[in-house]
Amino acid sequence: MSVSAATDPMLPRRYRVRKTWKELADVSTMELEALEGQSMAFQPGQFNMLYAFGVGEVAISISGDPAEEGKLVHTIRDVGAVSGALASVSDGDMIGVRGPFGSAWPVAEQTGRHIVFVAGGLGLAPLRPAIYHVLNNRDQYAGLTVVYGSRSPHDLLYAEEVRGWKSRFDTEIEVTVDHAEPGWTGQVGVVTVPLDRALAGNNGAEVSAFVCGPEIMMRFSVMSLKAAGVSEDKIWISMERNMKCAIGFCGHCQFGGDFICRDGPVFRHDHVAKLINRKEV
Numbered sequence: 001m002s003v004s005a006a007t008d009p010m011l012p013r014r015y016r017v018r019k020t021w022k023e024l025a026d027v028s029t030m031e032l033e034a035l036e037g038q039s040m041a042f043q044p045g046q047f048n049m050l051y052a053f054g055v056g057e058v059a060i061s062i063s064g065d066p067a068e069e070g071k072l073v074h075t076i077r078d079v080g081a082v083s084g085a086l087a088s089v090s091d092g093d094m095i096g097v098r099g100p101f102g103s104a105w106p107v108a109e110q111t112g113r114h115i116v117f118v119a120g121g122l123g124l125a126p127l128r129p130a131i132y133h134v135l136n137n138r139d140q141y142a143g144l145t146v147v148y149g150s151r152s153p154h155d156l157l158y159a160e161e162v163r164g165w166k167s168r169f170d171t172e173i174e175v176t177v178d179h180a181e182p183g184w185t186g187q188v189g190v191v192t193v194p195l196d197r198a199l200a201g202n203n204g205a206e207v208s209a210f211v212c213g214p215e216i217m218m219r220f221s222v223m224s225l226k227a228a229g230v231s232e233d234k235i236w237i238s239m240e241r242n243m244k245c246a247i248g249f250c251g252h253c254q255f256g257g258d259f260i261c262r263d264g265p266v267f268r269h270d271h272v273a274k275l276i277n278r279k280e281v
């Protein structure tokens with residue numbers, strides 16, 4: 001069966017940058033609108049392939065609110081040629097978009113449970129759509145804890161928004177930094193310290209946890225969660241590898257027997273536990 005241009009997953013669609021702003025020195029957020037008019041429905045945790053015309057294409061998580069149809073939001077750190085081109089677009093610029101691709105944080109299926117999000121650095125961006133979902137439907141969940149860590153106060157993503165979450169009476173938000181700076185009055189240390197404290201006040205059997213950040217941070221967070229009695233089949237993590245096709249075709253993102261673009265990026269921890277400790281996969 002032939003695939004039409006409109007449905008070909010390899011064909012980027014043109015999107016206009018409605019607005020863009022700097023989050024941190026090397027991180028920008030862009031809000032996109034489809035030129036063809038069709039909005040993109042997505043699930044929390046999914047990603048798009050963003051194409052900077054003439055430069056190249058990279059995988060970037062969708063970081064906006066899934067309930068806000070017609071508003072596609074991405075947060076990008078400038079680490080190389082393509083992400084650098086995308087992080088420096090201006091309002092009105094065009095980029096190409098393919099997606100959405102990949103698996104999702106199954107947060108909508110965890111109603112009635114205490115939801116714990118653990119984010120490290122830019123890992124808050126892929127988690128934010130799931131956090132929005134719980135905030136928007138807070139009465140359906142027993143509890144909401146967000147533990148967020150960054151290198152320094154200057155590296156805290158969405159800092160004002162996180163303060164807003166903290167000011168709600170129905171959330172527990174813990175923010176910590178590896179290295180303090182003058183004026184910082186918050187917590188200092190790795191995420192597992194506030195995570196362990198937050199878990200101590202809860203029944204681990206009632207917790208569903210979603211973890212995203214550097215692999216070492218995810219490993220230690222999972223150890224804390226398991227030590228607190230959180231079942232391994234109630235812990236999800238998100239994996240990153242270089243991607244090319246994003247549709248399970250080229251093999252670039254192979255991870256053991258899985259392709260991260262197709263079977264991930266969100267995996268239930270017990271599915272990948274054996275692999276994440278091995279550097280070569």
Ligand SMILES: Cc1cc2nc3c(=O)[nH]c(=O)nc-3n(C[C@H](O)[C@H](O)[C@H](O)COP(=O)(O)OP(=O)(O)OC[C@H]3O[C@@H](n4cnc5c(N)ncnc54)[C@H](O)[C@@H]3O)c2cc1C
Pocket residue numbers: 047058059060061062075076077078079080081082083084122125126239240241242243265
């Ligand atoms: C599913 C998924 C979701 C992602 N979501 C986001 C996001 O929301 N925001 C964001 O800024 N980035 C995200 N990334 C990472 C992003 O795709 C890479 O930073 C990007 O591909 C770098 O491309 P480049 O050409 O700019 O840099 P390159 O020149 O290709 O690389 C520059 C440096 O970044 C490293 N790098 C390249 N790709 C990756 C990768 N996938 N993971 C880790 N390190 C990499 C390289 O080893 C090198 O050290 C995501 C990646 C995946 C797979």
Ligand code: FES
Pocket residue numbers: 242243244245246247248249250251252253254259260261262
């Ligand atoms: S990027 Fe091609 S198989 Fe995943």
